Amino acid sequence: GENVEQHPSTLSVQEGDSAVIKCTYSDSASNYFPWYKQELGKRPQLIIDIRSNVGEKKDQRIAVTLNKTAKHFSLHITETQPEDSAVYFCAAYTSGTYKYIFGTGTRLKVLA
Amino acid sequence: SQTIHQWPATLVQPVGSPLSLECTVEGTSNPNLYWYRQAAGRGLQLLFYSVGIGQISSEVPQNLSASRPQDRQFILSSKKLLLSDSGFYLCAWSVPGGGTNEKLFFGSGTQLSVL
Numbered sequence: 001g002e003n004v005e006q007h008p009s010t011l012s013v014q015e016g017d018s019a020v021i022k023c024t025y026s027d028s029a030s031n032y033f034p035w036y037k038q039e040l041g042k043r044p045q046l047i048i049d050i051r052s053n054v055g056e057k058k059d060q061r062i063a064v065t066l067n068k069t070a071k072h073f074s075l076h077i078t079e080t081q082p083e084d085s086a087v088y089f090c091a092a093y094t095s096g097t098y099k100y101i102f103g104t105g106t107r108l109k110v111l112a
Numbered sequence: 113s114q115t116i117h118q119w120p121a122t123l124v125q126p127v128g129s130p131l132s133l134e135c136t137v138e139g140t141s142n143p144n145l146y147w148y149r150q151a152a153g154r155g156l157q158l159l160f161y162s163v164g165i166g167q168i169s170s171e172v173p174q175n176l177s178a179s180r181p182q183d184r185q186f187i188l189s190s191k192k193l194l195l196s197d198s199g200f201y202l203c204a205w206s207v208p209g210g211g212t213n214e215k216l217f218f219g220s221g222t223q224l225s226v227l
Contacts (some may be wrong), residue, residue, distance in 0.1 A: 032214040043218040044156070044200060051214075067206060093214055098144055098163055099171075100206075100216050104155040 002027045004092050006103025014111050019077045021106045024088035026071070032093040033066060033073045034100075037086045044089060048075070080110045114139035118203045118219030125146065125226055131176075131190040133222050135203030143205040145186040146216070147178055150200040162186060198226045 003026040015017050025033075031052040036044035050057045050064045050073065057064050063076040077084055090103040118135045125131060137143050160170045160178035168178050175194060177204040179187045185201060203219040 008224075034214075034216065041223075046215060046217070049215065091216070093216070095214070098161060098169075099158060100146070100174050100204075101158065102156040 001095075002030075002092070002094070002099065002101045004090060004101050004103040006090050006106060008106060009027045009104065010107045010109070012109045012111060013080050015080060015082060016021050017069075017080055019075075019080055019084070019108055019110075021075045021088055021090070021108075022072065023074070023092075023103050024070075024072050025092035025101070026072065027092065027097075027101075029096065030071075030092040030094045032095070033064070034091050034093070035062075035064060035075050036089045036091070038089065038105075047088075077108075082110050082112050084108060085110045114205075114217070115218060116203060116205055116219040118222060120222055121220065123222045123225070125193050125224065126227055127195055128192045131188070131193050131197070131203055131224070133188040133203075133224075135186045135188075135219055136184055137205045140184070140205070140207055141209055142183060145180060145184075146204040146206075147186065147188050148202045148204060148218075150202065150226070152199070152222075182216070193226045195226050198224055200224075 002075035005024045008088040037047045038044040048062050048064050051064050061078045087105045087107050089105050091100045093100045115138045119172045146161045148156045162168050162180045176190050204216050206216045
């Protein structure tokens with residue numbers, strides 16, 4: 001079945017440094033790739049997304065890149081701040097199946 | 113604007129008891145609806161999804177079931193809870209159709225503890 005692998009599972013960075021989280025998907029028909037941020041006990045919140053016809057998208061300190069050939073996409077956070085500390089999830093969506101398959105999550109800790 | 117309501121926020125149930133979690137969406141028609149479960153410190157596991165009234169697709173065979181009696185209402189049920197059913201249950205919705213409509217939005221979740 002469909003699968004999304006996410007790495008690393010935990011990531012610690014110094015405040016001001018960059019953080020990169022990587023995901024690989026299995027379904028070549030996947031066409032939409034969102035990223036979510038989840039704080040403890042809260043719902044996942046959509047922070048950025050990218051469609052399969054786009055290679056890169058940026059929103060202030062956050063960017064996402066997509067390599068369709070390799071079935072690989074990444075989240076980049078620059079100038080990290082303590083409030084960026086949370087669990088981040090990637091997901092892959094395939095229109096014909098209606099399913100959003102999530103990665104296993106990355107716990108990001110930004111050290112002040 | 114669209115909103116999603118999910119209740120209760122927390123629930124403590126004994127093993128073997130029944131379960132009913134409800135989710136409703138406002139401000140949109142014919143949404144796709146989803147139930148996810150998140151075990152403590154783990155990822156998001158897709159349990160059920162629905163593309164229309166009475167249409168339920170199950171992803172994981174287990175003692176849970178889902179129903180969609182109305183367009184914007186999605187219910188997760190169990191006749192007899194197991195200890196392994198404990199977790200954070202999240203309802204979610206999207207409006208598919210291409211363009212900018214694939215975004216998935218989550219409800220506030222229900223923390224279920226089965227004792």
